[in-house]
Amino acid sequence: MYLDWMGCFSCFDSKEEVGLNQESGRDDVKKEEQPMVAPRVNRVSSGDKVKSGRNPVLKKEPSGPKETIPAVHISAQTFTFRELAAATKNFRAECFLGEGGFGRVYKGRLESIGQAVAVKQLDRNGLQGNREFLVEVLMLSLLHHPNLVNLIGYCADGDQRLLVYEFMPLGSLEDHLHDLPPEKEPLDWNTRMKIAAGAAKGLEYLHDEANPPVIYRDFKSSNILLDEGYHPKLSDFGLAKLGPQETSRMFPQGSWELMDIALLNTL
Numbered sequence: 421m422y423l424d425w426m427g428c429f430s431c432f433d434s435k436e437e438v439g440l441n442q443e444s445g446r447d448d449v450k451k452e453e454q455p456m457v458a459p460r461v462n463r464v465s466s467g468d469k470v471k472s473g474r475n476p477v478l479k480k481e482p483s484g485p486k487e488t489i490p491a492v493h494i495s496a497q498t499f500t501f502r503e504l505a506a507a508t509k510n511f512r513a514e515c516f517l518g519e520g521g522f523g524r525v526y527k528g529r530l531e532s533i534g535q536a537v538a539v540k541q542l543d544r545n546g547l548q549g550n551r552e553f554l555v556e557v558l559m560l561s562l563l564h565h566p567n568l569v570n571l572i573g574y575c576a577d578g579d580q581r582l583l584v585y586e587f588m589p590l591g592s593l594e595d596h597l598h599d600l601p602p603e604k605e606p607l608d609w610n611t612r613m614k615i616a617a618g619a620a621k622g623l624e625y626l627h628d629e630a631n632p633p634v635i636y637r638d639f640k641s642s643n644i645l646l647d648e649g650y651h652p653k654l655s656d657f658g659l660a661k662l663g664p665q666e667t668s669r670m671f672p673q674g675s676w677e678l679m680d681i682a683l684l685n686t687l
Contacts, residue, residue, distance in 0.1 A: 496561055497573030501580045504528065504539050511541070517591075520642065522552065522658060527587060530572075537572060538588065542581035552658030553581045559657040563630055567622030569645055569655040588653065590646035597641055611650050618652035619644050626660075633663030 507528035508515045515526040523543035529536050542553060553574075560571035575582040590596075593615060596607050607615075619639075626634040636654065643656045 496557060496571050497584075499530075499573050499575045499582070499584060501575055501577040501582070503530070503532070504575055504582055504584065507531075507537065508539050520656065522556075522583075522656070530584075533572075535572070536587040538585045540583040540585065544579065550581065553583070555660060556583060556657050559634065559660050563626070563634065563657075565622060565625045566651075567618050567625070567653055569653040585655070588645040588647050590648070590650060592642050593644040593646060593652065594641040596646070607650075615644065615646070615650055615652045619654060622652070622654040626654075627663070635661045635663055637661060 505511065507530050508526040509528075511524075511526055515528060517525045517527050517538060519525065520540075523541045526539045526541070527536065528539050542549070557571065557574050560568070569588070570586040571583065572586060573584045575584070600606060623636060623639065626636055636657070637659045638656055639654075643654060645653050645655050647653060
C-alpha cells in the first residue's frame with residue numbers, strides 16, 4: 421500500500437531518474453506501452469498447465485467482490501516557498517521555535533487563511549529526507565483525530581521541503597519537564613495525567629482504530645505538542661509505519677525503551 425501512496429508524489433522523484441528516462445530513447449518507450457501503470461499479472465500456480473507453443477494462459481481469478489485499496493486523497497494544501505518565507509518573515513531568528521531531526525521549526529502567519537502556523541523546514545544535511553517528508557504528508561492526510569496534530573499543507577518547490585502545521589501555543593511536553601527556569605512552575609499532577617491520557621488516546625487510535633493500523637515509532641515528550649488548556653497532540657510522523665498484516669512480520673527500529681511492551685512481546 422505504501423508503494424501506491426508513493427505514486428501520488430511522482431513529481432518528487434530525483435532529477436537523475438528523469439534524466440535517465442529522457443535519454444532512453446523512443447525504442448524504450450515503445451516497449452513499455454503503459455509506463456505510468458504497472459500491469460496486474462496473476463501468478464500461475466504449480467498445478468496449472470500451460471500448453472506448449474502458445475502464450476501462457478493465466479488462471480482467472482474467481483468472480484466476486486475484491487478488496488481494493490481506496491485512492492489517497494491529499495487534503496493538505498500546497499504552498500509556494502515564497503508564501504512560507506513571507507509568513508515567517510523570511511525565517512527570521514525571532515520566529516524560530518526549535519529544531520529536531522527533520523529540521524528547524526518557525527512560527528508564522530498565513531494571511532491567506534488568517535491563521536498562525538508552525539512551519540517545519542527540511543534540513544537537507546539532516547537525518548531525515550524526502551522519504552520522511554512523504555510519509556508525514558501521507559500519514560497526516562489520512563489520519564484525523566483530536567489527539568493528532570493537524571497538517572495544514574506542505575511545500576515542494578524545487579529542492580525545498582516544508583511542512584505547515586497548526587500552531588501549538590504551549591510548545592512541547594518536553595518544554596514543561598526539563599530545564600525549567602526558576603520562575604516557571606512545574607506541571608501539577610492533574611495536568612500530567614490529562615496529557616498522558618490524551619497521548620494514550622492518540623496511540624490507541626493509530627494502533628486499533630486506523631485502517632490499516634499505524635505504528636508511531638517515535639513516542640517521546642518532544643513529539644507531544646500542547647494546545648490551549650494543555651490538550652496534547654502527537655506530532656512528527658516521519659518514522660511511522662503501517663502495521664503488520666497477518667502474513668507479514670515487523671521488525672521494529674528505533675529506541676527499544678520508547679516502544680510499546682505489548683509490541684515487543686509479539687516479536
